[in-house]
Amino acid sequence: MDILKLLQAKAEQAEVVQLRSEATTIEFEANRFKTSKVEETSGIAARVVCNGRLGFFASSDEKALDRLLTNVLESASFGDQVPIAFPLPQAAPQVKTYDPAIPDLTVARLVEIGQEIVDLIMAVEPAAQVNVRLNRGVQEIKIQNQAGVEASFRRSPLSIGAEVDRIEGDDVLILYDMLGTTAWDKDYMAFARRLVDKLKLARTLTTVRSGKMPVLFSPTGSLVLGLPLMEGLNGKNVFTGVSPIRDKVGEKLFDDKVTVIDDATLDGKFSSAPYDDEGVPHRRTVLVEHGVLKGFLYDLKTAAQSGVESTGNGTRGLFNPPSPEPTNLILAGGTTPLAEMIAGIDEGLLVEDILGLGQGNIISGAFSNPLSLAFKIEKGEIVGRVKDLSIAGNVYDLLKQVTAVSRETLWVYGGLCMPYVLLPEMNIVAKG
Amino acid sequence: MRDRIEAALKSSRADYTEIRIEQRDATTVAFRGRNLEEASAVVDTGGIVRSLCRNNGWGVVTFNSLDGLTARVEQAYQCARAAHSEQPIALAPVPAAQEQISASLDAKHDFRGISMADKKALAESYNKIMLTFSDRIVDTQTHYGDSFTRLTFASSDGTFIEEERPMVSMVASAIARDGDNVQSAHETRSGQRGFDFVQGCEQLARTAAQRAVDLLGAETVAGGQYPVVIDPVLAGVFIHEAFGHLSESDFVYENPKAKEMMVLGRRFGQDHLTVFDDGSIPGLRGTHRYDDEGTPTRRNDLIKNGILVGRLHSRETAAKMGEPLTGNARAINYRHPPIVRMTNTAIQPGTTSFEEMIQGIKLGIYAIDAYGGQTALENFSFSSGYAHMIRDGKIAEMVKDVILAGNLFTTLLNIDAIGSDFRWINHAGGCGKGGQFPLPVAFGAPHVRIQDVVIGGK
Numbered sequence: 001m002d003i004l005k006l007l008q009a010k011a012e013q014a015e016v017v018q019l020r021s022e023a024t025t026i027e028f029e030a031n032r033f034k035t036s037k038v039e040e041t042s043g044i045a046a047r048v049v050c051n052g053r054l055g056f057f058a059s060s061d062e063k064a065l066d067r068l069l070t071n072v073l074e075s076a077s078f079g080d081q082v083p084i085a086f087p088l089p090q091a092a093p094q095v096k097t098y099d100p101a102i103p104d105l106t107v108a109r110l111v112e113i114g115q116e117i118v119d120l121i122m123a124v125e126p127a128a129q130v131n132v133r134l135n136r137g138v139q140e141i142k143i144q145n146q147a148g149v150e151a152s153f154r155r156s157p158l159s160i161g162a163e164v165d166r167i168e169g170d171d172v173l174i175l176y177d178m179l180g181t182t183a184w185d186k187d188y189m190a191f192a193r194r195l196v197d198k199l200k201l202a203r204t205l206t207t208v209r210s211g212k213m214p215v216l217f218s219p220t221g222s223l224v225l226g227l228p229l230m231e232g233l234n235g236k237n238v239f240t241g242v243s244p245i246r247d248k249v250g251e252k253l254f255d256d257k258v259t260v261i262d263d264a265t266l267d268g269k270f271s272s273a274p275y276d277d278e279g280v281p282h283r284r285t286v287l288v289e290h291g292v293l294k295g296f297l298y299d300l301k302t303a304a305q306s307g308v309e310s311t312g313n314g315t316r317g318l319f320n321p322p323s324p325e326p327t328n329l330i331l332a333g334g335t336t337p338l339a340e341m342i343a344g345i346d347e348g349l350l351v352e353d354i355l356g357l358g359q360g361n362i363i364s365g366a367f368s369n370p371l372s373l374a375f376k377i378e379k380g381e382i383v384g385r386v387k388d389l390s391i392a393g394n395v396y397d398l399l400k401q402v403t404a405v406s407r408e409t410l411w412v413y414g415g416l417c418m419p420y421v422l423l424p425e426m427n428i429v430a431k432g
Numbered sequence: 433m434r435d436r437i438e439a440a441l442k443s444s445r446a447d448y449t450e451i452r453i454e455q456r457d458a459t460t461v462a463f464r465g466r467n468l469e470e471a472s473a474v475v476d477t478g479g480i481v482r483s484l485c486r487n488n489g490w491g492v493v494t495f496n497s498l499d500g501l502t503a504r505v506e507q508a509y510q511c512a513r514a515a516h517s518e519q520p521i522a523l524a525p526v527p528a529a530q531e532q533i534s535a536s537l538d539a540k541h542d543f544r545g546i547s548m549a550d551k552k553a554l555a556e557s558y559n560k561i562m563l564t565f566s567d568r569i570v571d572t573q574t575h576y577g578d579s580f581t582r583l584t585f586a587s588s589d590g591t592f593i594e595e596e597r598p599m600v601s602m603v604a605s606a607i608a609r610d611g612d613n614v615q616s617a618h619e620t621r622s623g624q625r626g627f628d629f630v631q632g633c634e635q636l637a638r639t640a641a642q643r644a645v646d647l648l649g650a651e652t653v654a655g656g657q658y659p660v661v662i663d664p665v666l667a668g669v670f671i672h673e674a675f676g677h678l679s680e681s682d683f684v685y686e687n688p689k690a691k692e693m694m695v696l697g698r699r700f701g702q703d704h705l706t707v708f709d710d711g712s713i714p715g716l717r718g719t720h721r722y723d724d725e726g727t728p729t730r731r732n733d734l735i736k737n738g739i740l741v742g743r744l745h746s747r748e749t750a751a752k753m754g755e756p757l758t759g760n761a762r763a764i765n766y767r768h769p770p771i772v773r774m775t776n777t778a779i780q781p782g783t784t785s786f787e788e789m790i791q792g793i794k795l796g797i798y799a800i801d802a803y804g805g806q807t808a809l810e811n812f813s814f815s816s817g818y819a820h821m822i823r824d825g826k827i828a829e830m831v832k833d834v835i836l837a838g839n840l841f842t843t844l845l846n847i848d849a850i851g852s853d854f855r856w857i858n859h860a861g862g863c864g865k866g867g868q869f870p871l872p873v874a875f876g877a878p879h880v881r882i883q884d885v886v887i888g889g890k
Contacts (some may be wrong), residue, residue: 035489037491059476129690170841174809210656357806365600366616390888
C-alpha cells in the first residue's frame with residue numbers, strides 16, 4: 001500500500017516519514033558486564049496539508065495504517081493554517097553518516113572495549129565504581145513528499161558513555177563523559193583518558209572564597225553558557241517573540257571571540273546527516289560571527305511563519321511533529337593555548353560540570369547553578385577540587401566580554417564542539 | 433494473546449523471563465501563542481522481553497512487531513548468556529499475581545470518548561485566558577495531553593497482570609516581556625483520571641499569566657546564604673532530589689562504600705523529620721497496585737524521626753541486600769527494563785504554622801513552586817518558580833532566579849521547622865533517571881524551613 005499516494009488523493013500536500021532502527025547495547029554495572037540489550041524500532045509518521053491546515057499522525061504499529069489515514073486527516077481538520085510548503089527535491093551535500101565498521105562491531109568487541117575503559121579507570125582509582133554503556137546501531141530514515149522528495153539515508157550511531165562513582169566517607173564524586181560518533185573513531189579511549197585526568201585532579205580537596213573572580217569554563221562546563229544561547233537562536237522563540245535577540249540580526253552582541261555555527265554536514269559527527277527530518281538538505285549555518293548575530297535556526301513551519309527559508313534544522317522523534325533544533329553545534333575555537341589561559345589566572349575557578357542544567361528562566365539568558373565538578377586555579381595552576389558552590393549570571397551580559405577562547409576544542413556529549421572559555425569575572429557563592 | 437505470551441514464556445531457557453506488552457493511544461493538543469501547534473493522536477505498540485541467567489546477567493529485547501514472541505524470548509536468553517556478572521544474581525521472591533486492573537474512568541468522562549474538538553476547545557479557552565490577561569503576555573504554551581495504556585505483564589514466576597493505565601494532563605505556561613526582560617511562569621495538573629480532571633482549571637491559567645507579569649518587576653536575587661522557607665511544591669521537589677534518589681538502592685547495592693555511607697540507623701535529620709515513599713495511595717500520579725516487576729506497592733518509611741530506616745528496591749536489589757521488597761521497580765514504557773524508582777515521596781507534616789515559620793527571620797527567602805531539580809547524590813540543585821524576600825519576619829518584595837544548592841549531609845539536618853499544612857502535588861512531567869523520562873511521580877510536603885541555604889546570584 002502506497003501511503004503517500006493515498007494521502008495525496010485527499011490532501012494538497014503530504015509527507016511520509018518511515019523510521020527503522022536496530023541497536024545493541026552493552027551495559028557494565030559496577031565494573032562488570034551485566035546486561036545486553038537488543039532494540040528493534042519501526043514506525044511511520046505522516047503530515048498532510050488539507051484545506052490549508054496542517055495535520056500530524058504517528059504510529060509504531062504497522063498494522064494501524066488505516067488509522068493513520070483517518071487520524072492524520074482528522075488532525076488536519078483541526079490543524080493550524082500555516083503557509084508551509086513541503087520542499088522540492090534538492091541536492092544534498094555528501095555527508096558520511098554510515099560506517100560499516102560500526103555495525104560490524106561484535107558483542108565480544110564491545111565488551112572488550114567496555115573492559116578496557118573499566119580497567120583504565122580502575123588502575124588509577126581502584127575503589128571507584130564504573131558503569132559503562134556502549135550502544136551501536138543502524139538507523140534508516142526515508143522521507144517522501146508530494147513534491148517529489150525521496151530522501152533516504154542510513155546512519156550508524158555509536159555512543160560509549162562512562163559514569164564513575166567515587167565515594168570516600170561522605171564525599172561523593174560522580175563523573176560522566178561520553179563519545180558520540182557515526183564513524184568509527186580509532187581514538188575511542190580519549191574520553192576515558194579525560195575522565196582519568198579529572199579523577200586525578202579531584203584527589204585534592206580545597207576551598208574557595210565567595211566573591212568575584214575569573215571563571216574558566218571547560219568544553220563540558222561551557223554548555224551552561226551554550227544552552228540559553230540555543231534557546232535564543234531557536235527560530236520558534238524568535239517567531240513567538242520571546243527570544244531576547246529576536247530583532248538583533250546584524251548587531252554586535254558579544255565579544256569578537258564568540259563565533260557560533262550549526263553544521264550537520266561534517267563527516268561522521270553524531271548529529272550529521274545529508275538531510276534534516278523534513279527532507280531539507282543540511283547546510284552550515286553561521287549564527288554568530290565574531291560577536292555579530294547572523295541568523296537563527298528554522299524548520300519548515302517556523303520558516304514559513306517568519307517568511308524565511310528553512311535552515312535545515314527540522315528535528316523530530318517518531319511521535320512528535322518537527323521543531324527547529326541545533327544539529328552539531330560549534331562554538332569556534334580561539335587563538336590562545338589552554339595552558340597559557342590557566343597560567344594567566346592568579347585566583348579563579350575552572351568549571352567542568354554543573355548541576356541542574358536548563359532549570360530556571362533560560363530563555364532570558366539567566367542561569368544559576370551549583371557546580372558538580374569545579375577546580376580552583378591559584379597562581380596559574382589547578383590546585384584542587386572545590387565543592388558546595390554556585391555560579392549565576394546572564395549569558396547576554398557575560399559574553400559581551402570574554403578574556404580568551406582556547407585554541408583547543410573538544411567534541412562533547414555527542415554533537416557539541418566546545419573550546420575553553422575564560423570570563424573575566426563572575427560572582428561565586430561558596431558555603432561556609 | 434495470553435496463550436501466545438504463556439507459550440513464549442514456557443519456551444524460555446533462562447532462569448527467569450518476563451514479557452511486557454503495551455498498547456498506548458495518546459492525544460495531544462498544543463497551543464503556542466495564538467497558533468494551534470498540534471492536534472494529533474498517536475498509536476504506540478510494542479513489547480519487551482527480559483531474561484535472567486543467574487550466573488551471567490540480564491538480556492533485554494525490545495520490539496514493535498508483536499509477531500514471533502518465542503524467537504524474542506530466545507534472543508533475550510542469548511543476550512543474558514553473553515553477560516558475565518561476578519556473582520550469581522538472585523531475585524527476591526514475590527507471590528504470583530493474577531490480576532485484571534481496569535481504569536476506573538466513568539463513561540461520561542473517559543477521555544477516549546471525548547472528541548478532539550472538545551479537547552481543543554478546552555485548551556484554547558485556557559490559552560485565551562493567558563493571552564488576554566495582559567498586553568505584556570507575548571507568548572503562551574498550553575498543552576493538553578491524554579494517554580491510555582493497555583499493559584500486559586507476565587513472568588515465568590506465574591504472574592499475569594493486565595492493567596489499564598490512563599493519564600491526563602494540562603500545562604499552562606505564560607511568557608511575559610518588557611523590552612529585553614523576558615519572564616515565564618507555568619502551572620500544571622495531571623492525574624490518572626478522566627477528562628473532568630482538567631476541566632475548570634481557569635484559575636491555573638490566570639495564575640500562570642499573573643505570575644509571569646509579576647516576575648517582570650522582580651529583581652534577581654542577591655547570591656548568598658539565607659534561611660529559606662519553601663512551599664509544599666518546592667519542598668516536594670526538594671525531598672525527591674535531596675534524599676529520594678539516595679534511597680534508590682541500585683546506587684548502593686553493588687557499592688560497599690555507598691553502603692557504608694547510607695547505613696541504616698544513620699542520622700540524616702532532626703527528630704521531627706520523617707520521609708516516606710508510598711506507591712499505594714489511591715489517586716496519586718505515582719500510584720499502581722503493582723510495580724513493573726509484579727511486586728505489590730506499599731508505604732516504605734525512608735527516614736523516621738531523623739534516622740535512616742529504609743530504602744527502595746527492585747527484586748534484584750532487595751535480594752542482594754537482604755532487605756524486604758518495596759515495589760519500586762518501574763519502567764517508563766516497553767522500550768526500557770524496570771529500574772529502582774520513587775513513586776509518591778513525601779515529608780510527613782509537623783506542627784509549625786507558616787506564620788511561626790517566618791516570624792523570626794530577619795533576612796531570608798520564601799521560595800515557591802518549582803522548575804525542577806537535579807542530584808549528584810551528595811550535592812543537589814532545586815529551582816523555584818518564583819520567590820519573595822523575607823524581611824523582619826514579613827513577606828517582602830518578589831525576587832527571581834532563585835536556585836537553591838544543597839548538600840545531603842548538611843541541608844537535611846538544617847531543616848529546623850516542618851509545617852502542618854501538608855498537601856500532595858500531582859504535576860505533569862515527571863522524574864528522569866538512566867535515560868528514562870518522564871516517569872509519573874507525586875510529591876507531598878508541608879511548608880519547610882531550612883537554615884543556611886546557598887543561593888547563587890549576582
